Amino acid sequence: MKYILSLPIFNHTTQNLTALLGLAWGFFPFITVLLLVDSPWFAQNLFDGRYLADILTLAYFGLLFHHSDAHLRKLLFVMIFLSYLGELIFCNGAEMYDYRTPYVPFYVPFGHSIVYATGYIFAHTSWAYRYDNILRTVFIVFYAVVFLVVGYFWNDHFSLLFGLLFFILVRRKRWQNVYFFIGIAVFTTELIGTYYNCWAWRPFTYGGLATANPPLGAVFFYGGGDVLLDKIIWYYERKILINT
Secondary structure, three states, X not given: OHHHHOOHHHOOOOOOHHHHHHHHHHHXXXXXXXXXXOOHHHHHHOOOOHHHHHHHHHHHHHHHHHHOOHHHHHHHHHHHHHHHXXXXXXXXXXXXXXXXXXXXOOHHHXXXXXXXXXXXXXXXXHHHHHOHHHHHHHHHHHHHHHHHHHHHHOOOHXXXXXXXXXXXXXXXXXXXXXXXXHHHHHHHHHHHHHHOOOEEEOOEEOOOEEOOOOXXXXXXXXXXXXXXXXXXXXXXXXXXXXXX
């Protein structure tokens, strides 16, 4: 991994901020179209769109990678492998949710990377820095309301528990808004993906913990993955810097 991240392709010193912000805003229509293409309805009424979904995701990922600087390129790349590992643990191992096919779709790890990049880009815009304190307050209230509402009205005990853990995690990270921005992309993806039946969460997890479809508290696992991703990139960038 250290050798790969030292390659010239990961040493791009500039980034196209306009293009990246356009891609971040474009994420919302993109993920809607992507998951529609991968849906059972699409397969039954048109054709099996799985391979088209793979192509669309790789193309979008390629655009993000092309316009990113060295740091974001490393984040995008490493997130693919962390995401696949997470799928093996939570989908295949813990059996918390199931995709419409017996296997994890090829595009999913790349999709996770796109979700992360979307939140990262928004969090590093000039307006996000300018209104950092206001956004933090709005996000904290919004997320608290979401977790409480789904916990009470959807009987989603999973989101109550892991929503609390999400707040503990973000507090330990000094309430950085990047986790909240990523969470918005996560909420969008989970709601659309389950609406189109691309995947479905089990009604009970961890020995009887009631779970909605989707449980929005799953954002905690994305947050934990983001923390691990930051540590990995920090370690490799530090190693590369020391050896140059």
